[in-house]
Amino acid sequence: MATVAKKRRGRGWLKEEFGSPDRRAAYYMVLPVFLIVLAVAFYPVVDSIWLSLHGGTATITGPFVGFENYATMFQNSNFQQGLVDTIIFTVASVTIEFVIGLGVALAINRSFKGRGLVRAAVLVPWAFPTAISAVMWRLMFQDQIGVISYVAHALGLISSPILSNTHLLLIACILVDAWKTTPFMALLLLAGLQTIPEDVYEAARVDGANAMQRFLRITLPLLKPTILVAVLFRTLDAYRVYDLFWVMTGQQLESLSTFVYESVRISQLQFPEGNAAAVFIFVTAFLLALFFIKVLGMQTSTEE
Amino acid sequence: MGEAHEGAGRKVNRRDFLKLGGAGVAGAALLGAAGCGGGGGQGSKGPVDITVAFGRESTGTLAKLISKFNKQNKGKIKVTWRHMPSDTGQYFDQIKTEFQAQKTNIDLIGGDVIWPAQLAANGWIIDLSDRFSESDRSKFLPGPIQSMTYQGKIWGVPWFTDAGMLYYRKDLLAKSGFKNPPKTWDELKMMAKKVMKDQGIQNGFVFQGDKYEGGVCDAMEYIWTNGGNVLKNNNSNTVIIDQPGAISGLTTERSMVTDGVAPQAVATYEEPQCEPIFLGGKAVFCRNWPYMYGLIPQYKKTIKPEQVGLAPIPVSDGNHTHSCLGGWNFYISALSDSTKQDAAYEFVKFMTSPEQEKAFALNASILPTLKSLYSDKEVVSKVAPIRLNKTAIQSTRPRPVSPYYSDMSLDMQEQFNNSLKGTTSPKKAAKTLQGQLTQIIKQAKNA
Numbered sequence: 001m002a003t004v005a006k007k008r009r010g011r012g013w014l015k016e017e018f019g020s021p022d023r024r025a026a027y028y029m030v031l032p033v034f035l036i037v038l039a040v041a042f043y044p045v046v047d048s049i050w051l052s053l054h055g056g057t058a059t060i061t062g063p064f065v066g067f068e069n070y071a072t073m074f075q076n077s078n079f080q081q082g083l084v085d086t087i088i089f090t091v092a093s094v095t096i097e098f099v100i101g102l103g104v105a106l107a108i109n110r111s112f113k114g115r116g117l118v119r120a121a122v123l124v125p126w127a128f129p130t131a132i133s134a135v136m137w138r139l140m141f142q143d144q145i146g147v148i149s150y151v152a153h154a155l156g157l158i159s160s161p162i163l164s165n166t167h168l169l170l171i172a173c174i175l176v177d178a179w180k181t182t183p184f185m186a187l188l189l190l191a192g193l194q195t196i197p198e199d200v201y202e203a204a205r206v207d208g209a210n211a212m213q214r215f216l217r218i219t220l221p222l223l224k225p226t227i228l229v230a231v232l233f234r235t236l237d238a239y240r241v242y243d244l245f246w247v248m249t250g251q252q253l254e255s256l257s258t259f260v261y262e263s264v265r266i267s268q269l270q271f272p273e274g275n276a277a278a279v280f281i282f283v284t285a286f287l288l289a290l291f292f293i294k295v296l297g298m299q300t301s302t303e304e
Numbered sequence: 305m306g307e308a309h310e311g312a313g314r315k316v317n318r319r320d321f322l323k324l325g326g327a328g329v330a331g332a333a334l335l336g337a338a339g340c341g342g343g344g345g346q347g348s349k350g351p352v353d354i355t356v357a358f359g360r361e362s363t364g365t366l367a368k369l370i371s372k373f374n375k376q377n378k379g380k381i382k383v384t385w386r387h388m389p390s391d392t393g394q395y396f397d398q399i400k401t402e403f404q405a406q407k408t409n410i411d412l413i414g415g416d417v418i419w420p421a422q423l424a425a426n427g428w429i430i431d432l433s434d435r436f437s438e439s440d441r442s443k444f445l446p447g448p449i450q451s452m453t454y455q456g457k458i459w460g461v462p463w464f465t466d467a468g469m470l471y472y473r474k475d476l477l478a479k480s481g482f483k484n485p486p487k488t489w490d491e492l493k494m495m496a497k498k499v500m501k502d503q504g505i506q507n508g509f510v511f512q513g514d515k516y517e518g519g520v521c522d523a524m525e526y527i528w529t530n531g532g533n534v535l536k537n538n539n540s541n542t543v544i545i546d547q548p549g550a551i552s553g554l555t556t557e558r559s560m561v562t563d564g565v566a567p568q569a570v571a572t573y574e575e576p577q578c579e580p581i582f583l584g585g586k587a588v589f590c591r592n593w594p595y596m597y598g599l600i601p602q603y604k605k606t607i608k609p610e611q612v613g614l615a616p617i618p619v620s621d622g623n624h625t626h627s628c629l630g631g632w633n634f635y636i637s638a639l640s641d642s643t644k645q646d647a648a649y650e651f652v653k654f655m656t657s658p659e660q661e662k663a664f665a666l667n668a669s670i671l672p673t674l675k676s677l678y679s680d681k682e683v684v685s686k687v688a689p690i691r692l693n694k695t696a697i698q699s700t701r702p703r704p705v706s707p708y709y710s711d712m713s714l715d716m717q718e719q720f721n722n723s724l725k726g727t728t729s730p731k732k733a734a735k736t737l738q739g740q741l742t743q744i745i746k747q748a749k750n751a
Contacts (some may be wrong), residue, residue: 057425059404107572144581161569164725193716250572252721265397267711268422269747 045282052275057268069276076270078262079277082254085170085173085245089255090238094178097234098227100178108217109193119190126183128134134248137176139161141248177244181237185230192226193219228298235292236285256281293303320720321669351382352647354640357399358414358632365667370589373654383645392416392517396710403428403639411640412648417702418450418517418709419629420459425707429635431457435649446672447629447700450538454705459635461652464664464675466630468525469689469696471582471590471597474613476503485615488555489529492589492618496565499588508565510578513557513723518574521628522591523720524703527553528626530620534716534741535704541745546738555728556620556725561724564576571725583607591617594628594697598669630702631673660724671697708748715740 002084010276018024052069056062073079125133128209141162152158162168204214220227242257251258256277265272292298358366372381386409388395396419401407403426413419413429423429436458441449468494472485480499486492496508512518527533532549536542538734544550575592582590583603583739590596600609615626634652636645654660660673665683671690677683678698684691706714715737723733 029564062646088427142577143572144577145566159574161567163572228605252572262714265400265410266393267599267714269711269744 011166012089027134030142032290046275048275048282049279052279055272056177057262058271061254063273064289065272069272070280073273073276073280074271077274078254078257079259082256082259085253086239086241086255086257088170089177089241092174093181093238094231094234095180096174096178097185098231100226101182101230102189104182104186105144116248117260122186124183125180128180130180130243131247133180134244135174137172138248138250139171163250163252164251169253173241173244173248173253176248177241181234186232188230188233189223189226192230195226201243228292228296230296232289232292234290239288240281305379317443326379338402340645345660351380352643353379353384354388354411354644354647354651355384355387355409356412356414356648357388357395359388359392359395363668365552365664367664368667369655371661373651377650381650386410387547392418399423399428403637404714405620406639408637408639411637411644412583412651413635413637414463414632415460415635417448417465417629417633418713420452420633420635421454421705421707422709423635424454424459428638429459430638431459431530432461432636432649433458436461437523440442443675445675445698445700446629447698447702448633448673451629451702451705452633452635454635460633461656462632462669463656464661465700466593466595466671467627467697468521468591468593468617469618469627469693470615471592472613472615473499473588473611475611476505476588477613479503485613486589486618489526489618489620491561493535493560493565496588497563504573505586505588507567507581507587509560509591510573510587511560512570512574512578513566513688513721513724514574514576515739517713519720519724520703520716521630523554523557523716523724524628524692524701525617527589527628528701529553529617529623530556531620531623534712534737535706537652538701538704541749542605543738543741543745545741546734551731551734553618554720557720557724558726558730567717569644594671594693595669597688597692609688614689614696616693616696616699625695625699627696627700629702631671636661661727706745706748708744711744712741715744 008190012189016023018027051061053064053066054061055065057071086259104122108115108122111198128136129143140146142163144151148163149158149162152162156166160164160168162172200218201214204218209217240257241255242261244260246261260274260277261283263270263277267274305411308593361367367385370385374382388398388553392393396416399410399413399419400410402410403423413423415423420429424431441458442461445465446534447467449458450458452458452462464708465596468644469486477483477495479487480495480502482495482498486495492509498627499505500508508542514520524534527545527550530553532545532547532553534543534545534550561568561570575596578590578592579596579599580603581587581598583596584593594614597612597614599607600607600612617627619625634655636648636652639646647747654674655664658674660675660681661674662677662683664670665677665687667670669687671687672683678690678694690697703709706712719728719733719737719740722728723730
C-alpha cells in the first residue's frame, strides 16, 4: 500500500502525506531525530568539505581555492607515507585477525569443559583501552628494559632497535593490533556460528560429507553475512587507526589519522591540507563500505 | 592581517553553529558561561576574579602562593588556578582551541617559553612592553627575556627557567684518571670510551634523541655549540641551517652513535628513558634538565648525590657553550577586559617578586628567573643545580622565535631524528630543513 501511495505524484501526494493527523503526528515524532542528524552528522560533513576547498588557518577561512588543497596534500610526503602505512596496516591486520579469529570462533563454538571461562578470557586484550595497551607494548619493545627486544636480539632476529626502525614498527603495530582485536573478530564470528542450526550439519553427515566439505559448503556460506559485517567493521576501524600509531610508535609512524591531527591541531599552516585529508578519509571509507554492500552483497537489514 | 576581516563573516557562521548544534545541554552551558563572563568583576562590588592556567605542580607550592596572594588582596582580587594538561603539546592544543573559539575563562597563561610568538601573532595575548619596563626586565636572566621578544615587543614576564646540562659520574671519571668533566665533545667521547672499557659501563652518553620537542632541544645544543644556528640571530627570517656550523652540529650528534658512545636506541629516548639508565648506574654521561638531580634519592640503591656532577654542555673547539632554554612565562590574555588584565598583572608582579620566586625555587626546586637570586646564599646552597652549574643556566638560548614555530618544530623533529638514526646524512637533513623552513617562512608571510 505504501509504495502505491508514494508513486502518486503531485498535490495529491502532499495531501496524502500530511493530510491525515496520524501521519502528521508521525512526522512530528521523527522531526527531532531528523534535526539532530542534520546538526551532528550532515552539517559537520558538509562544512568539512566546504573548508577543504578553502585556504586559511584554523581561525580564519581564506579564499576559495578549489581542489588545490587536495593537490598539495597528495604531494606531501607525510601524507603519502601515511597512506601507504595505513593501507599495509589495514590489509595485513584484518587478514590476520580474520584467519585467527575464525579459527578461535570454530574452536570455542564446540562444547567443552570451562567453555564460558575460555570465552571470557579471550576477550581480555580487547577490553584494554588501546592507548594503555600501546604504552605497555612500547615498554616491551624498548631497547634496555624491553622483554621483546631482549628476546629478539638474543635470537638474532633483529639488529637495530625496534622503536627507531619504521619497518619493524609497522610489523609491531600489525601484530599488536592482531593481539588486541582478534578476540573481537572471534566473538562476532562466534555469534554468527551459533545461528547455524545443528540439523543442517546432521543432514550433511548422513549424506556422507566430510569435515572439510561441511566447512566449505555449510559453515562458510551460512556465515557469509556475519563475515562481511565483521570484516567491514574491522577494515574501517583499522583504516582510521590513530591511537596505536600515535602512542606505541612515539609518533615515528604516520597514518592518515595522525596526519590529520598533526595538520589541523599542531601545525599552523597545514590546516586546509589536514581538512582535505579528513575528507579524503571520510570519502574513501564511505566507498569502502559501499563496495562491501554493493559488490560483495552485504545485507544491511534483515528484510529480503 | 587584512584577511582577518574578510574571513570574519564565515567565522561567525561557524561559531553560531556551535551554539545551534549544542542547542541541548552544551550550547546552553556555553551561552550561559559567556553571559556570566562579561558581567563578572566590574558589575558587582566583589573582588575581580581572574583565572590562571597552569599544568601540574606536585609540591603544592603554587597553590600555597596563590592563597597567600588571595589573602593579601582580599576583597580586591581573587585568583583561581585552572589545572591544565602537564604535557606542553596538549596544554597548547587546549589553549589554541579555546582562544580560537574566543570562548575561554583564562585571563593569565602560565605558558611554555616557545609559545609567545605564536600566541602574539594570533592576537591572543597583550603586549607588555609598557608595563614591564626595561629597568624591570634587566633584573631577569637574558635567555627568558629573549624568548618572549617578538617583533621588537615584550609579550610576557619570565616565571621560572630551565636549562639543558651535562650530568657526569664524578666517581667513574676519577677512577679512570679524569679530574674534570669534559669541555669539548671530543673529550666527552674519549672519556666515555675509556670509562666504558676500564669499568665495563654499558653506555657512554645518553640524551634525548626521539622525534619530539625534546629532540629539537638536544639537537639545537649540538648545533649552537658547533657555531651554527637555525635562524640568523635566532629570530630573523633568514634560515641558515645548511651552513657548516649546523651541519657539523648534527654530525657531532650522529657521531655519538657511530663512535659507540651512545646506544643506537638513543634516537628513541625521551627524558624518562634517560633517568633509569643514568641514575641506575648504567651510563657515564647524560644530558638532561635540572629536575633529574631531584630524582637521585629515588635511586638510592644505585647512585648517591656525591657521585653526580653537573657541567655546562660541551662544545666543539673554539665555540661557546649554549644550553637550550626551557621554562615557563606569564602571558596575559587579550580577550579579557582591562580590569582583569590589570588584576592579572598584579598577580604576575607578586609571583615574580624576589620573595615569591625564592619560595618557589626552594620548595619546588625550580630555577628562578631573577638574576639576584643566583647570589642569594640560601638559594645557592639549597638548589643543587644552581650551586653546581650556574654557567649552564646563564648561557641559555631560546629555540627559534617564530609564530610558526609549531610547523618548524614538526620538520626539525623529523629531520634531526632521521639524522641521528642514520637514515639521512646530517648534511642532507640540514639541506632538507633549509628548504622546508624557508618554505614555512614564505608561507607565513603570505598568510
